[in-house]
Amino acid sequence: MSNLELPVLGQDEAAACCSPMVREPLGEEAAVDLAKMFKALSDPVRLRLLSLIASHDGGEACVCDLTGPFDVSQPTISHHLKVLREAGLVGSERRGTWVYYWVLPAALARLSSLLEAPAGGSR
């Protein structure tokens, strides 16, 4: 393990957080930072986990709600949740017996605005 979770990070330095990448070339550091988040989204299981958590009642779900819908083992689900957490896309908290996960909307919003296309998409 050895590596802690990046808080929400980058928000300031590696950021260039909001303007669409189609307007100006991405800096090298910002690209490295953003690539980590996109990598967290680059697996079908993690994408479904994220949407399952986000669309769950109350905006959060416990792991026990998440292992059912998948064909993979519980340790694998746990691994994917860890990846999402370390990428700063979800938060988690133990509450008694269960551990709950929720989406961090700011992170998704950052990626979303980055991908926004210019209105007049030329060709």
Place this chain on the structure above:
Amino acid sequence: MSNLELPVLGQDEAAACCSPMVREPLGEEAAVDLAKMFKALSDPVRLRLLSLIASHDGGEACVCDLTGPFDVSQPTISHHLKVLREAGLVGSERRGTWVYYWVLPAALARLSSLLEAPAGGSR
């Protein structure tokens, strides 16, 4: 090598293309399809290539404009461009001696809208 480029695909079936994933759970097929695009974005070099192409004059760039800013070799750039093309994120065309690449705005828009957070970001 053996696998052709997915045209733009999914636009119809695997799609569920537009509504944010935070509203309803992503289908398994849609997740697989979307994961391919996010995987194409999960490398810093490819992210910078994409923004470099998009922000280039006229909305397109020839490969000769793209090899300069990077530390990696020309075959590697070519490889990354191929990945972006097969993911349906960019288009390309040979024009005389040079090959030009441009961004496909619809693909970026699809991903962007998928990541849109619900306005009232709860916690």
Place this chain on the structure above:
DNA sequence: CGGCTGTATCGACAGCCGTCGATGCAAGAG
């Protein structure tokens, strides 16, 4: 034609990633 320049493909190789079963740890129940 022959040579030169721009781009793609090939083959190889090291490192990363998704998955598993086994196991460990936390917390409530009896």
Place this chain on the structure above:
DNA sequence: CTCTTGCATCGACGGCTGTCGATACAGCCG
């Protein structure tokens, strides 16, 4: 305390991915 349940970590393994140098292909120039 002991048993059970929920979740995380560990170690292993096969497959994928990013990178390179070498090479092939395409089109212009002379």
